[in-house]
Amino acid sequence: MEHVSFLLQIDPKQEKEYFQRHEMVYPELEAAFSQVGIERYHIYYHEGTLFAYMAVVNYEEAMKALETHPANIKWQAYMSDLLVPWENGQNAKVIREAYRFVK
Template sequence: MQRVSFVLQIDESNREEYIKRHEQVDPELLQAFREVGIHTYSIFLDGGRLFAYMEVEDFDYAMAELGSHPANIRWQQFMSDLLIKHHEDTTVKVIPEVFHFKP
């Protein structure tokens, strides 16, 4: 199982809209998450910076599969007006884990 974290960015003025859109995520997308091996996925918001955390069987596989899934394509289009691209020309920037505690 992989633990993966990444950052995304929105304009702070879109904060409430971002939260609102996540109150009713398409059930087909949530099912796709399960099918590609995502066990947990959380997003935390601090100002306009989003911190996401995922536990997934294989992150690269899951992202590749989701990349062509119709529900994910619809979701990405729906969210594209809120997400700001990083300098790498992507909205998602994976960040390395530097500490993990599990008793």
């Protein structure tokens, strides 16, 4: 199991809209997450920065499969007006793990 975290960003003025849209995530998108091996997916918000955490069987394979999945394509189009790309043009910036405690 891989544990992957990444950052996204939105305009803080869009906070309310971002949260409203996530109250109605497409069921077919969540089904796709399960199909590609995502077991947990959390997103946290702080002043325009979104911190996402994912427990996934294989992150690279899951992202590749989601790229062409109709539910994800629809969701990405729906969210595209809220996400602000990073300096490299990508919406997500994977960050490396610094510490983990497991009981």
